[in-house]
Amino acid sequence: xxxxxxxxxxxxxxxxxDFKLRYQESxxxxxxxxxxxxxxxxxxxxxxxxxxxxxxxxxxxxxxLGILLWNFFSEATTASMIGLSSRAGLLKKINFPKSxxxxxxxxxxxxxxxxxxxxFLSLLFYFHGVFFNGVIVTFLMSFVMLLVTLGxxxxxxxxxxxxxDVIHLWEIxxxxxxxxxxxxxxxxxxxxxxxxxxxxxPVFQIIEHSRNAMLYGVVLPMPALIKIVGFSFxxxxxxxxxxxSRQDYFAEEL
Amino acid sequence: MSxxxxxxxxxxxxFKIPHERIDTLREYFIHAFHPKSYEVFLALNNxxxxxxxxxxxxxxxxxxxxxxxxxxxxxxxxxxxxxxxxVDGSISPFLxxxxxxxxxxxxxxxVFLYGALLGFSRAEMKxxxxxxxxxxxxxxxxxxxxxNYSSGMVVxxxxxxxxxAEADIFLVDEVLAVGDIDFxxxxxxxxxxxxxxxxxxxxxxxxLSAVRRFSDRxxxxxxxxxxxxxxxxxxxxxxxxx
Numbered sequence: 001x002x003x004x005x006x007x008x009x010x011x012x013x014x015x016x017x018d019f020k021l022r023y024q025e026s027x028x029x030x031x032x033x034x035x036x037x038x039x040x041x042x043x044x045x046x047x048x049x050x051x052x053x054x055x056x057x058x059x060x061x062x063x064x065l066g067i068l069l070w071n072f073f074s075e076a077t078t079a080s081m082i083g084l085s086s087r088a089g090l091l092k093k094i095n096f097p098k099s100x101x102x103x104x105x106x107x108x109x110x111x112x113x114x115x116x117x118x119x120f121l122s123l124l125f126y127f128h129g130v131f132f133n134g135v136i137v138t139f140l141m142s143f144v145m146l147l148v149t150l151g152x153x154x155x156x157x158x159x160x161x162x163x164x165d166v167i168h169l170w171e172i173x174x175x176x177x178x179x180x181x182x183x184x185x186x187x188x189x190x191x192x193x194x195x196x197x198x199x200x201x202p203v204f205q206i207i208e209h210s211r212n213a214m215l216y217g218v219v220l221p222m223p224a225l226i227k228i229v230g231f232s233f234x235x236x237x238x239x240x241x242x243x244x245s246r247q248d249y250f251a252e253e254l
Numbered sequence: 255m256s257x258x259x260x261x262x263x264x265x266x267x268x269f270k271i272p273h274e275r276i277d278t279l280r281e282y283f284i285h286a287f288h289p290k291s292y293e294v295f296l297a298l299n300n301x302x303x304x305x306x307x308x309x310x311x312x313x314x315x316x317x318x319x320x321x322x323x324x325x326x327x328x329x330x331x332x333x334x335x336x337x338x339x340x341v342d343g344s345i346s347p348f349l350x351x352x353x354x355x356x357x358x359x360x361x362x363x364x365v366f367l368y369g370a371l372l373g374f375s376r377a378e379m380k381x382x383x384x385x386x387x388x389x390x391x392x393x394x395x396x397x398x399x400x401x402n403y404s405s406g407m408v409v410x411x412x413x414x415x416x417x418x419a420e421a422d423i424f425l426v427d428e429v430l431a432v433g434d435i436d437f438x439x440x441x442x443x444x445x446x447x448x449x450x451x452x453x454x455x456x457x458x459x460x461x462l463s464a465v466r467r468f469s470d471r472x473x474x475x476x477x478x479x480x481x482x483x484x485x486x487x488x489x490x491x492x493x494x495x496x
Contacts, residue, residue, distance in 0.1 A: 095345075163278060
């Protein structure tokens with residue numbers, strides 16, 4: 001069997017295992033993966049459309065798409081770190097490509113995102129109408145997101161192997177990130193002198209471009225697209241390189 | 255003419271044993287301003303040897319003499335501090351049995367998971383599934399979770415999967431320690447078969463009678479270096495005297 005095939009096989013088996021383990025013995029099973037973002041959506045929607053009123057067009061869809069994308073990002077990065085340390089026993093005894101652990105953890109989160117996205121798309125189709133270009137752009141952006149997330153997951157998992165604080169730091173960072181990034185509110189609400197924070201935030205760029213295209217039919221211009229795709233490749237490559245330079249030590253560190 | 259398939263040359267492996275393990279950033283920063291306090295444990299001290307194709311090589315020695323570390327280095331799980339290991343041919347990547355198992359999953363699910371780690375596709379594992387189950391004698395337990403297996407059952411299942419591997423070189427670490435007499439007989443049967451197929455086997459064990467029975471050559475390890483290298487009878491006698 002070829003190496004590539006084998007990589008694919010192990011990735012699939014790990015992903016299946018993760019999936020089964022996560023929902024085993026829970027009555028609602030895979031429904032939980034919908035419920036979490038849905039409840040979060042429900043509460044935030046309630047608060048920001050009924051209590052504090054945000055004047056954002058199609059706010060429910062605006063919010064839901066943002067939450068789905070952000071959730072993927074936060075789930076995948078955390079799962080990758082946990083995945084690597086929970087497979088310590090395996091790493092110490094069997095030689096297999098270590099990147100598989102990060103790839104499979106991220107893919108499981110991506111699969112969850114896709115399922116949520118299908119639900120989102122059906123709702124949008126029924127209540128709002130779907131721009132064809134919007135779907136194309138959002139698909140593209142999802143893969144840009146996947147690339148950025150994989151890169152960060154590689155990086156985080158690699159340093160988490162040495163420093164067990166990283167996951168706690170990252171969780172705080174995610175919590176701050178969720179509020180600093182315009183997910184529940186809009187970019188117009190951010191004062192000019194803070195706008196620079198957003199330019200450096202790839203997750204925001206991805207969410208914003210997806211929403212603009214999906215809800216308002218505004219497709220990002222080509223140069224912006226090239227920039228963000230290029231940027232995501234750079235993040236991916238840096239993460240992968242850091243991971244590869246550290247992976248020989250995992251068996252000793254973990 | 256038989257050629258070497260494993261060439262281990264001047265391998266040194268040290269483990270740093272910190273007095274406190276530096277696991278968190280806080281400790282790392284604290285320690286950055288203090289001299290590091292750890293002992294260096296020399297697990298392998300300049301080890302060199304070669305294994306020929308089709309050879310059954312056993313490695314014996316006391317606990318902590320470096321046997322398992324050496325196997326892990328040959329399997330590319332650990333990286334030596336210096337020295338080289340050249341392996342010509344595919345290695346069956348299992349060392350200890352059952353480590354790849356997920357306790358929360360059933361025996362059946364674990365067969366496919368473990369199979370993937372050994373390089374098999376799902377379809378291939380399906381073809382081999384019945385043979386694995388009957389070898390492990392676990393027909394009635396395959397839908398039960400592995401966490402409810404006895405240690406003997408775990409080892410039987412893991413061994414049944416592991417011997418499916420189509421490798422040139424088998425690294426076997428202490429499989430005989432767990433398992434009853436019937437299981438040992440099965441293991442011996444497999445060793446005979448692998449020997450007949452001219453596979454290369456590196457066998458780490460404390461079971462000296464098994465070592466005597468199968469080995470072409472035995473290495474005796476002591477404190478990280480090779481103390482003796484020769485035919486089973488002489489090396490085992492030396493080990494028993496020491």
